[in-house]
Amino acid sequence: MSEMNRVIYIGGGALSLTSSVLLKKRHPEVDVFIVEKDIKLGRKLMMTGGGKCNLAPNKDDEESLKGYNDQEYIKELFDEIPLKRYISLLKEIGIEVKKIKEYGYYPVNEHAPTVVKILTNQIKKLGIKVINDEFIDFDNSKDEIEVILKKQKIRCNKLVLALGGLKEDVLINHNLKFISSSPGLCPIKVKENVASIFGVRMEADISYLFKGNIEYKEHGEIMFKKDALSGITIMNIASLIARKKDISNSQIIIDLTSGNNYLANNKSTVEEYFLSLTKDIFTDYLIKRFALDKNHIILDNEKEEYLKYVSSLSFTPTDLYDYKDAQVTVGGYDINTHIKNVYLLGEMKNIDGLCGGYNLRYVISEGFRFALNYK
Numbered sequence: 001m002s003e004m005n006r007v008i009y010i011g012g013g014a015l016s017l018t019s020s021v022l023l024k025k026r027h028p029e030v031d032v033f034i035v036e037k038d039i040k041l042g043r044k045l046m047m048t049g050g051g052k053c054n055l056a057p058n059k060d061d062e063e064s065l066k067g068y069n070d071q072e073y074i075k076e077l078f079d080e081i082p083l084k085r086y087i088s089l090l091k092e093i094g095i096e097v098k099k100i101k102e103y104g105y106y107p108v109n110e111h112a113p114t115v116v117k118i119l120t121n122q123i124k125k126l127g128i129k130v131i132n133d134e135f136i137d138f139d140n141s142k143d144e145i146e147v148i149l150k151k152q153k154i155r156c157n158k159l160v161l162a163l164g165g166l167k168e169d170v171l172i173n174h175n176l177k178f179i180s181s182s183p184g185l186c187p188i189k190v191k192e193n194v195a196s197i198f199g200v201r202m203e204a205d206i207s208y209l210f211k212g213n214i215e216y217k218e219h220g221e222i223m224f225k226k227d228a229l230s231g232i233t234i235m236n237i238a239s240l241i242a243r244k245k246d247i248s249n250s251q252i253i254i255d256l257t258s259g260n261n262y263l264a265n266n267k268s269t270v271e272e273y274f275l276s277l278t279k280d281i282f283t284d285y286l287i288k289r290f291a292l293d294k295n296h297i298i299l300d301n302e303k304e305e306y307l308k309y310v311s312s313l314s315f316t317p318t319d320l321y322d323y324k325d326a327q328v329t330v331g332g333y334d335i336n337t338h339i340k341n342v343y344l345l346g347e348m349k350n351i352d353g354l355c356g357g358y359n360l361r362y363v364i365s366e367g368f369r370f371a372l373n374y375k
Helices: 014-026 043-051 061-067 071-080 083-092 112-126 232-244 270-275 280-289 300-311 358-372
Strands: 006-010 031-035 097-100 104-107 129-131 135-139 145-149 153-156 158-161 178-184 188-190 201-210 213-224 228-230 250-255 313-315 317-320 328-333 342-344
Touching (some): 006 014, 006 145, 006 153, 014 031, 014 043, 014 083, 014 112, 014 358, 061 071, 061 358, 071 358, 104 112, 145 158, 178 232, 178 317, 188 232, 201 232, 213 232, 228 232, 232 250, 232 317, 232 328, 250 317, 270 280, 270 300, 300 313
Parallel strands (some): 006 031, 006 158, 031 129, 158 342
Antiparallel strands (some): 097 104, 145 153, 178 328, 188 317, 201 213, 201 250, 213 228
């Protein structure tokens, strides 16, 4: 029986940084390693929450469940590490948290790079060893686990795989159940030509329809790219589409009136009506897209018809942006995957959440649970 007391984390993201620090604080006798092929740790964490680092949604745990694809699994995790304990554990590893009412829980300084700096300083101070190398595979057929890296091999008695979102099965030699993956929380390409409104941003009620039924609705900012829609609400819809694995039956409806049903005033021209509700560049887009006469005076019996152009503006998704533009991966290893002394955590599993702190709340909680239950 091996007497080694060593844990190796594969991946230098939020999960490994927070979990390794908590583990080392609680168990200073453990020899802890982090393996990351990038020279810098926490690169993705630095950009999260628009650089402000949203650590959890502004919702209680029960309400937060709705933001995840597997609510049963998340409920079990949050029952073990409820929000109050989660915030307490963040404080224990040096991250002070404050609540911003409309958005969620953030570090006091609202600066993600500082969070990474705090954690990397702790890693150095605690003697956690960082290896810049690329993970290849592992062999756990003996008492000790042999971790195979590109440049070397290293042994441990517990291995944490926290490689983040995967677009393919990296553990193909281990016969594990892998749910095919797709990019999530990313822009959505659309059939309609939106090149003329590239760069436009505006607030709207945005609905996602699947097979004609409203599956999701949210008020938020929409941004137009050269061939796609973007913005937080759109990125949430991208994950919902990825979970369905069926983009052909998807539709996005934008309501610029936010449900107030503004009708045209008497003797308003088409251009005047649209300008009263949206930007001039978007007014030009609507007139061109629907081949309208901008000088046409809207008659009383036409008001409902013209209202639809701004309250039920439809876009047809054709594809999602690639992984490099995605904040998460939808898919991954089955949550029931069990390997002796090897732990697949965070985005390695088929778990994903919406924008707004859901994903950090999940992955950090996963890492905390491992550290707290370490024996």
